[in-house]
Amino acid sequence: MSGFFRNVRKALNNKIGFFLLTVILFWAKTYYVYLNEFTLGSKGLMQQILLFVNPIPSALLLFGIALYFRGKLSYVLMMIINMIQSLWLFANILYYREFSDFISFGIIKGAGGVQNNLGKSLVEILHPLDFIVFADILLALGLLLFKVIKIDDRRIKFKFSIGLSILSLFLIFAEYQASNADRSGLLTRTFDNNYIVKYLGLNEYAVFSAYQTHKEVKTKKDSKPSDLDEVKKYIKNNNDGINPEYFGKEKGKNVFIIHLESFQQFLINYKVNGKYVTPNLNKFYKNKHTLSFDNFYHQVAQGKTADAEMMMENSLYGLPQGSAMSSYGTSNTYQAAPAILNQKGYTTAAFHGDVPSFWNRDNTYKSWGYQYFFDKEYYNIKPNYNIGYGLKDKIFLKDSVKYIEKLPQPFYAKLITLTNHYPYELDKQNVDFPSLNTGDNTVDPYVQTAHYLDQAFKEFINYLKKTGLMKNSMIVLYGDHYGISDNHKPAIAKLLKKKNINNYDLAEFKKVPFMIYGNNIKGKVDHTYGGEIDALPTIMHLLGIKTNKSIMFGQDLLSNKNEQIVPFRNGDFVTNKYTKIGNDVFKASNGKPLKLNINQSNEVSSIQSKVDKELSLSDKVIYGDLLRFYQLKNFKSVDKTKYNYGKQHALSMLNDDDKKDKDDLISKLKVKSTENMYKTDAPELKKE
Ligand code: GP9
Ligand code: MN
Secondary structure: OHHHHHHHHHHHHOHHHHHHHHHHHHHHHHHHHHHHHOOOOOOHHHHHHHHHHOHHHHHHHHHHHHHHOOHHHHHHHHHHHHHHHHHHHHHHHHHHHHHOOOOOHHHHOOHHHOOOOHHHHHHHHOOHHHHHHHHHHHHHHHHHHOOOOOOOOOOOOHHHHHHHHHHHHHHHHHHHHHHHHHOOOOOOOOOOHHHHHHHOOHHHHHHHHHHHHHHHHHHHHOOOOOHHHHHHHHHHHHOOOOOOOOOOOOOOOEEEEEEEOOOOHHHOOOEEOOEEOOHHHHHHHOOOOEEEEEEEEOOOOOOHHHHHHHHHHHOOOOOOOOOHHHHHOOOOOOOOHHHHHHOOOOEEEEEEOOOOOHHHHHHHHHHOOOOEEEOHHHOOOOHHHEEOOEEOHHHHHHHHHHHHOOOOOOEEEEEEOOOOOOOOOOOHHHOOOOOOOOOOOOOOOHHHHHHHHHHHHHHHHHHHHHHOOOOOEEEEEEEOOOOOOHHHHHHHHHHOOOOOOOHHHHHHOOEOOEEEEOOOOOOEEEEEEEEHHHHHHHHHHHOOOOOOOOOOOOOOOOOOOOOOEEEOOOOOEEEOOEEEEOOEEEEOOOOOEOOOOHHHHHHHHHHHHHHHHHHHHHHHHHHOOHHHHOOOOOOOOOOHHHOOOOHHHHHHHHHHHHHHOOOOHHHHHOOOOOHHHOOOOOHHHOOO
């Protein structure tokens, strides 16, 4: 035995031996922290392997720097490098515990005021065991100070050190390739910090975050107040005014924004085996108080949900690449729906059954003026409550009620559903509908999850009726984007009962529902052509709030002067006359390919320039953070430091609000809770 120790000691007396010990201990503790402190959600063998090995390449690279130096200095350097990495690990443990997200450089810089008030609660968050991340440094220090290990004075051959650096870089690259193969668009689409750590590692995440912040700061630095002039001019010309018939019809009402995940318009009144997929949404669609738009298109790009949210609540486009919420959500200035309404006396809350970090919602929502963000952590979660990204819709909507009932009214509540998301999985016990039978496995179960969402919606609406909320709320429904992407043409053809699918059909397939219910509204199916960018002015005007001074790129769909131009993010567009996809132009109403005469051709190119200009000006607003220069009349800029989505904080605020204003539902109804008024058939919630 003592022979073994002697050998180990001998190996450690060698600088490379000590180096390897440092790397291995660092690797082990990082992996320990991954498993015990973060919820990274590694699924499948590939992700597990990547998670296991991902601390190694950057550790080799960084500790390897020390090998370029000789003597004591190289040992001291190894300690310092370890200390820096460990501090980063330590800080992230604490931050994650409170916010379920990783620290971004934007936050360290206090960008735009989002500091997340971590300092105040540090003592409460800290566990003594957290210091274990420094244990390896202490151990190494002890071994050296007490001369258990001797310092190896020899210089490591330069060839070796440089070889190691190159090898580590190669490993980082290989890791990136493997990750991208598993999750394409990992860095370009920027979904979630959890993904970057899960695939690439915490150090790589630090570099990525630094790069993001640098990019943000740079584009911001280069822009100046006068950049707004062109934007203001455009917005002024683009304004289509209001329709007095509708303006203020729903003034002062609560607002529910119900986000129907991946829900396409074709599902409305669609039948499978003679049965409607979404009978309840169909009913809502033709309710005498619902305005239903049947030529309403999603306009998202890579940011998908995030792009939809950006358009719906800001009337600004998502970016041509990546997600504006992730890259420009934390520090930019916004004049978003929640902030506008909050300043008119509304309580503002977002509800979602996924982790808060996805699409950087936890930071972006502060910039948008959300007082509350009820994310996954606010819900009771049992293993079978989840599917795909998070909470199943029936459970999500039911369990949201315990927060909704306490919100001082009027409130603006956005509920983001999730179950109808690719790959459209459901537990057997939740399947209550036949699948399609196109032979495409991705497409076929789509109607089953859509049906599930429809049932969840019915349960929620029943609750609204029972509690009286239906009467004093305006309810907005929208589908955020496609559920079946353009890559499934043969299945789409079968689904639409067509022989072949052309670009016109694909453009039609971008239609999503947009419905607005309010009992003061005279409902109809409205054929106006529009898209997500137009939702906000339309909604605001119904609430009696003018938007003509706001930097919003959409038009009110109810105004008679609406131009009915729907730009897609890649510059293609649809209008009430033309559908232009690439070089093809079709008649919008029936898809007939058009050979344009001179007049038509001039018309199409003038629409094209308008579309291009609109998209590029919207990008300019986001890249340059131009709203920071814009004083919107009667609007106070959002103080992001006011918001804290930590659960304890939010719950105590909710109870305070509750006591103060007697405007919340349970006070009005004089009941303790309305949860028992919610009926669901979710099998997971059945009492045994
Ligand atoms: C995740 C959810 C999905 O929280 O919003 O986003 P998507 O993949 O649809 O963009
Ligand atoms: Mn989505």
